[in-house]
Amino acid sequence: MIPNESIEYRMSIEIPDKLYFKIGEVSKLACVAPHVLRYWESEFKEIQPKRANSNQRLYRREDVEIVLLIKTLLHEQGYTISGAKKFLSVGKHDTVAKKSTVPDCLGTIKKELLDLKNMLKEKE
Numbered sequence: 001m002i003p004n005e006s007i008e009y010r011m012s013i014e015i016p017d018k019l020y021f022k023i024g025e026v027s028k029l030a031c032v033a034p035h036v037l038r039y040w041e042s043e044f045k046e047i048q049p050k051r052a053n054s055n056q057r058l059y060r061r062e063d064v065e066i067v068l069l070i071k072t073l074l075h076e077q078g079y080t081i082s083g084a085k086k087f088l089s090v091g092k093h094d095t096v097a098k099k100s101t102v103p104d105c106l107g108t109i110k111k112e113l114l115d116l117k118n119m120l121k122e123k124e
Contacts, residue, residue: 026064026067043081
């Protein structure tokens with residue numbers, strides 16, 4: 001399960017306090033089409049909705065949170081499907097995604113680029 005404070009998208013999306021959500025409800029919450037959710041189910045093992053007797057998908061709150069995280073990774077942060085899979089499988093969503101700010105990320109990138117620059121100078 002993803003901690004509530006770890007992902008910034010939660011501030012903007014209020015998930016209703018329910019046990020189960022139908023695919024249409026999850027689709028509206030995440031602002032993606034139902035066929036996209038079905039595709040993500042096939043790609044991400046973390047999304048496993050239960051099936052009702054009528055064979056309708058029933059998403060738990062945990063599934064909805066993961067759907068919202070995947071949407072954030074793919075649509076807002078520019079991850080590919082395989083990159084998002086790695087992100088979820090490594091468990092980075094519990095550690096790295098804790099409200100990292102743009103200046104923090106840029107500082108890290110700058111430091112890594114300077115390290116690379118120094119390594120290239122040493123080789124010359």
